[in-house]
Amino acid sequence: MALGALLTQQRHELEKAELTAALLAEEYRAAAAEPAVHDLVEVVTGASAVAQRFLQLQLGAAEEVCALVTGNPVVVSGIENEAEEQAAGRGVRYRVVVERAVLDLPHGLTELSAALARDEQVRAVDRVPTKLVIADRALAMVPLTSRTADPAALVVHASGLLELLAGLFESVWREALPLRLRAAGVAEEQPDGPDATDLEVLSLLLAGLTDASVAKQLDLGLRTVQRRVRRLMELAGVTTRLQLGWHAYERGWVTRS
Incomplete structure (x- = not known):
């Protein structure tokens, strides 16, 4: 009888331990499912690190890459890179808005012609508010203005800030004029007007x-x-x-x- 009572007590302690372990596992899974606030934004510093992260962003895209390109590239040109060619080859759609100053760069027309030849959609405006790359509406990358010599960039994960950046791109995209590849080179397609x-x-x-x-x-x-x-x-x-x-x-x- 004494042995039976001891076994019953130990069985209850084991059941309590199993229940505690299950609760702890559930708490761990819930915490792991939602990223911490500080994990929603990455700060990347250094020219090589920024360029590498930029390439990773495009190589990881599965559906669409959206970009705003300024006329003063620092680390990457925004149009010319091997990752873009590989992504387009996999069927990733590209929508790019460039400043008209890009057309005056030494290799600007060559790079734009190559992008248009890959069936990328390219538009032009007088000025874009900032450099920006968005992959699959899941990741975005914007430059950080820094007083130091080293370039820096912000990588934004899915969040309200990412939705804001996506909205910024769409607003610039709507105002821009499409570029077309013609026999004489790249030309802006003027919008139809009222007759x-x-x-x-x-x-x-x-x-x-x-x-x-x-x-x-x-x-x-x-x-x-x-x-x-x-x-x-x-x-x-x-x-x-x-x-x-x-x-x-x-x-x-x-x-x-």
Whole structure:
């Protein structure tokens, strides 16, 4: 009887130990599943380290790489590197916005022509706010301004900051003009503008006429007028007719007089 009681006591202690071990394992798995706040951002310093991390970012991409490229490369050019060629060869999509100053660099046109030949989408603007590379919307890399001679960069993992950087890229991408590879070299593709009939429709709408009245005034079908209005909204990049009126004035499509 004494031996049985001792065995029962030890069995209960073992069950408590097993339960404690299971709870500790569950806590460990929960902590490991969520990265710590300090793990969401990496600081990379030194030219070779920044260049290596930049290449790793592209080599690890599986779907898409988005980049903003300035006209004053320090460590990497943003267009010319072997990793980009390898990633594009694997089917990774590239969307790149370059400053127009890149076109004046010694090898700028050559590198852009090579990128366009790989079916990469390249656009140009007067100025981009910062260098930026985003891979699969999971990692981003931006330069850090430093008072020291060594370059430095910030690698951002999935977080609200990464979403902010992705939104910055998309806003610059929408404003940029596409570059196309032509016989004479690389050229900007000018966006379509409103034709004379579009401007007549727009003027009458701003004068307060309804779609039906505009159609009757210009001897057009109602659906034709509505289709032209939708096209004007797409050209202006707006979603409401109120915004269309404002953007039409800002773009010089109509005047107050």
